[in-house]
Amino acid sequence: MSDHEPSYHPSNPFSKWMDSRLPIMRMMHGQFVDFPTPRNLNYMWTFGGILTFMLVVQIVSGLVLSMHYQPSDAEAFNSVELIRRDVNYGWLLRNIHAVGASMFFFAVYLHMARGIYYGSYKAPREILWILGVIIFLLMMAAGFLGYALVWGQMSFWGVTVITNLFSALPLVGTGITKWLWGGYAVSGVTLNRFFSLHFLLPFVIFGVVILHIWALHVVGQNNPTGLDIKTKSDSVPMLPFAIMKDAFALAMFALVYAWFVFFVPNYLGDADNFIEANPLSTPPHIVPEWYFLPFYAILRSIPSKLGGVLMMFGSIALLAFLPWLDTSNVRSTKYRPIFKWFLWAFFFSVVALGYLGGKPAEGSYVMWSRVFTLYYFAFFLIIMPVVGLLETPRKLPSSIMDAVLGGGGGPTAANAATAAAEKR
Ligand code: HEM
Numbered sequence: 001m002s003d004h005e006p007s008y009h010p011s012n013p014f015s016k017w018m019d020s021r022l023p024i025m026r027m028m029h030g031q032f033v034d035f036p037t038p039r040n041l042n043y044m045w046t047f048g049g050i051l052t053f054m055l056v057v058q059i060v061s062g063l064v065l066s067m068h069y070q071p072s073d074a075e076a077f078n079s080v081e082l083i084r085r086d087v088n089y090g091w092l093l094r095n096i097h098a099v100g101a102s103m104f105f106f107a108v109y110l111h112m113a114r115g116i117y118y119g120s121y122k123a124p125r126e127i128l129w130i131l132g133v134i135i136f137l138l139m140m141a142a143g144f145l146g147y148a149l150v151w152g153q154m155s156f157w158g159v160t161v162i163t164n165l166f167s168a169l170p171l172v173g174t175g176i177t178k179w180l181w182g183g184y185a186v187s188g189v190t191l192n193r194f195f196s197l198h199f200l201l202p203f204v205i206f207g208v209v210i211l212h213i214w215a216l217h218v219v220g221q222n223n224p225t226g227l228d229i230k231t232k233s234d235s236v237p238m239l240p241f242a243i244m245k246d247a248f249a250l251a252m253f254a255l256v257y258a259w260f261v262f263f264v265p266n267y268l269g270d271a272d273n274f275i276e277a278n279p280l281s282t283p284p285h286i287v288p289e290w291y292f293l294p295f296y297a298i299l300r301s302i303p304s305k306l307g308g309v310l311m312m313f314g315s316i317a318l319l320a321f322l323p324w325l326d327t328s329n330v331r332s333t334k335y336r337p338i339f340k341w342f343l344w345a346f347f348f349s350v351v352a353l354g355y356l357g358g359k360p361a362e363g364s365y366v367m368w369s370r371v372f373t374l375y376y377f378a379f380f381l382i383i384m385p386v387v388g389l390l391e392t393p394r395k396l397p398s399s400i401m402d403a404v405l406g407g408g409g410g411p412t413a414a415n416a417a418t419a420a421a422e423k424r
Helices: 013-019 024-032 043-066 076-085 090-117 126-149 153-168 173-181 188-219 238-263 290-301 305-325 337-357 363-390 400-406 413-423
Strands: 036-038 235-237
Touching: 013 024, 024 238, 036 238, 043 090, 043 188, 043 238, 076 090, 090 126, 090 238, 090 290, 090 337, 126 153, 126 188, 126 290, 126 305, 153 173, 153 188, 153 305, 173 188, 235 238, 290 305, 290 337, 290 363, 305 363, 337 363
Parallel strands: none
Antiparallel strands: 036 235
């Protein structure tokens, strides 16, 4: 990877003193100011920054919420109401955190789709990708545990359905389920341990995100062409170019986020969760939050309970094997005329599964869930390996720079900066 001249020159005596003892500023400067980023990154590359922001928002808002929340079956539901009505700006904190979960998942799905479309999981980014899949699993666990804390009807019955799934595992299943519950049914004991774990997980995610970004900075960023950075003119320093783009995208994202927080905070939630948990009354239609719906549809599309559980977890675990299931030697789908169609059909299937997961498990809904589940697995296990071997990719540009200029890119601020730097 080409490097830009280090621009860190400690000027005052303190920074010089510090630099010769703990050069942390030099390291940060190298990684987040001078770091060479491909010059052709599009807005799909801004979601990593947005996700980092969302993780911090969730941790800070969650920390303050936890100062008022009561994790017991007698008080949990009312303490959430108390936060919304009586705590100073409690309504705002609660909306920021609850809507934040949805925004976090929205961003992560786009971040993952970008990774799949541009082949960012392929060598040398396998570890980076697998760390991402681990983050995704941890995020799902954190989202599930957090939703339980509201202790409304949908929280309670959601926990009951999902924890019961483990009982389908042969031999150990019942033991695992009782162990998760901390008793013979979902109760205040379950709620209490879910609260502890929900508090812990974001910090674990934070740790894995550091590894994720570390791994990214070892191998460098992919880009829409999928080509590696070969010469200095293929890249620009991260600051100001990539950082300014990230800042603009974050501002746009924050506008949408704020609109939900201030105007429709409950739009993505479920009306049944405004009724306190009642173990004696099952809601007619139990559905998880929208971001779990595709996986919920896969679970319900399989007639056997164990089969459904295995397929649901398998659909996520499969993602970790993408670097080896994709046999093409071209990274970016942009240059893969046949695979492109299959990939768009895959994205469509995931959205369709999301829609079907929210519908009752009956009639044609089940039939279509089966069709799309089949496609989901066929895409990864058959289409991806086979098309990669058979397809003739389109001609790749000779370099990232060539792709920018060939794509109609005229003189830009970034081009001018590199030209000036090269002249010097
Ligand atoms: C808390 C969640 C996450 C955070 C904070 C995060 C953060 C980041 C950041 C800052 C970048 C660099 C900027 C960018 O490319 O957008 C990045 C890149 C990347 N992330 Fe994540 N990420 C998260 C989740 C995930 C997940 C769930 C996956 C995949 C399953 C993933 C896969 C990747 C890949 C493959 C790249 C490299 C992209 C490229 O260079 O083309 N990330 N991530």
